[in-house]
Amino acid sequence: MNYSEKVMDHFMNPRNVGEIEDASGVGTVGNAKCGDIMKVYLKIEDGIVIDAKFKTFGCGAAVATSSMATEMIKGKTIQDSLKITNKAVMEALDGLPPVKVHCSCLAEEALHAALWDYAKKNNIVIEGLKEPVDDISEHENIAQED
Amino acid sequence: MENVIYFDNAATTKVRPEVFEQMNKYFSESYGNGSSIYKIARESRKAIEQSREKVAAAINADKNEVFFTAGGSESDNWALKGVAESYSSKGKHIITLSIEHHAVLHTCQFLETKGFEVTYLPVEEDGIVDINKLKAAIRDDTILISVMFANNEIGSVQPIEEIGKIARQKGIIFHTDAVQAVGHIPIDVKAMNIDLLSMSAHKFYGPKGIGALYIRKGIKITPLIHGGAQEKNRRAGTENVPAIVGMAAALELTVKDLNEESARLARLRDKLIDGILSSIPYSRLNGSREKRLPGNVNISFEFVEGESILLLLDMKGICASSGSACTSGSLDPSHVLLAIGLPHEKAHGSLRLSLGMFNTEQEVDFILKELPPIISRLREMSPLYEDFLKNSKSDVK
Known part of the structure; x- marks a missing residue:
């Protein structure tokens, strides 16, 4: 199995590792059973994501997609943030091996979970954002068939 | 190479x-x-x-x-x-x-x-x-x-x-x-x-x-x-x-040379096992300590995932393997580690080092030096480790 240079770069030098103390929204997805857990922290001001951090338990692809997804969301409006799909994260990393596609789904889901948490805390509705699911394994199967 | x-x-x-x-x-x-x-x-x-x-x-x-x-x-x-x-x-x-x-x-x-x-x-x-x-x-x-x-x-x-x-x-x-x-x-x-x-x-x-x-x-x-x-x-x-x-x-x-070589390997193996277990907390040896192949080391590290360990070891030129799902191409970790009662998360964090006739004591020393910072680095970015630290702090209170 081969990772692209970009995946290896984001694995070896992950961007945005850490926590945000006063985060506007925090989302955790995945489970230790399947071997991947991502936790994303977002700082949102005036409808714009001004900072993003993550912590991930998982393989090289899980770390790289967390790193890339948090890079991509920084500076975006909430509505534009929703456009960061698993495919967009994968493309930005020059692709992933087929067995690792589920990691990119996890990254998308982690961003959504953090946004959902933000919306809930602030009593707002983000149009187009669905409640995150705890176990995304069903989601994964759909994504892999693409 | x-x-x-x-x-x-x-x-x-x-x-x-x-x-x-x-x-x-x-x-x-x-x-x-x-x-x-x-x-x-x-x-x-x-x-x-x-x-x-x-x-x-x-x-x-x-x-x-x-x-x-x-x-x-x-x-x-x-x-x-x-x-x-x-x-x-x-x-x-x-x-x-x-x-x-x-x-x-x-x-x-x-x-x-x-x-x-x-x-x-x-x-x-x-x-x-x-x-x-x-x-x-x-x-x-x-x-x-x-x-x-x-x-x-x-x-x-x-x-x-x-x-x-x-x-x-x-x-x-x-x-x-x-x-x-x-x-x-x-x-x-x-x-x-x-x-x-x-x-x-x-x-x-x-x-x-x-x-x-x-x-x-x-x-x-x-x-x-x-x-x-x-x-x-x-x-x-x-x-x-x-x-x-x-x-x-x-x-x-x-x-x-079987007797001589297996005694040499067993000594290196034991040095590796003892060295890793004593320098890296929250690690455990998988398998029997005594009834064990002379060249086999298999250790689980809590809060980290095996493939990540392998990638970082590879950066140091060290070839090893893991029972993690990520290295098996499925979502399930090794059937062997599950069979000996390891929970999934610990099975995902396993590392196998298998020694052979070309391995030297210097190489064992090199791994013992390189492995602890790799595990620490991965734990630093692990949400499981973060939760563990927070829970143990609140236990102290």
Whole structure:
């Protein structure tokens, strides 16, 4: 199995590792059973994501997609943030091996979970954002068939 | 390649230079087909039969009881399917272990679709079968017991001699997948009452794609590969002469130094185990401490995932493997680690380092220096570790 240079770069030098103390929204997805857990922290001001951090338990692809997804969301409006799909994260990393596609789904889901948490805390509705699911394994199967 | 530190000898080994040298002649000079009549073919035939003698001697078998195959998987497939087919009129029950290699497990699952019943015995926490559970599983229609000599992931060595004795008393055929054991621990098929034994050359510094099945005289077995009359009509196909020569040469050399080398490896192994467990908190050894292959180290690190460890080790030139799902291509971690009772998250964080004859003490010291910062680095970015630290802080309060 081969990772692209970009995946290896984001694995070896992950961007945005850490926590945000006063985060506007925090989302955790995945489970230790399947071997991947991502936790994303977002700082949102005036409808714009001004900072993003993550912590991930998982393989090289899980770390790289967390790193890339948090890079991509920084500076975006909430509505534009929703456009960061698993495919967009994968493309930005020059692709992933087929067995690792589920990691990119996890990254998308982690961003959504953090946004959902933000919306809930602030009593707002983000149009187009669905409640995150705890176990995304069903989601994964759909994504892999693409 | 420079600076490769190879700690994955249970996956495969480097061919010994002197073995490679002996093989050469049979590619370019004595390349005749072992079944033909002229001189260069007679040389091939002679080399095959001398090799058979050497392989037989290594496990105290008779030369007529050794059959060359294309490797461990073929030997396992042949042993199980061949015996099942030959003895199905006597019974259709097979006993094996839940921690067997997939070459045995998947063959058993295939046999289940053909009307055979298979008992997959559990193992204890140390990865070793409870002999009483094995005895209790035996039925009147049990025709075959297949128990691996030593496990490829956690190195646990099974009580083969005891199992052989029980099987012989009950008149049940006993097969052992000894792919990880041959050339690493002493084996005597007669004293251990083994009826069939699988081996593979590339696990003891021989070439890949060659193995053997020991079949005790008198055991009935249908062929897996049909065709020509090679291997006494039991395994068709033109003999892979260079590989057969390489396998025999490698085994002869390995068995000659076996006691000395296994003592050296066991010392390095213990240094590695003790060093890792003492320098890295929240780590545990998987498998038995004593009944263990001399070169096997398998340790789980909490809060981190195995593939990430392997990628960071690779950056330092260290080759190793893991029981994590990410390295198996499925979502489930190693069936062996789950069978010894590890929860999924700990199975995902496992690391196997398997030592061999080319490893040195300096290399062991290098790993002991490089591994702790790698685990710390991954824990720093692990949400599981973060939760653990927060919970332990609140416990103190």
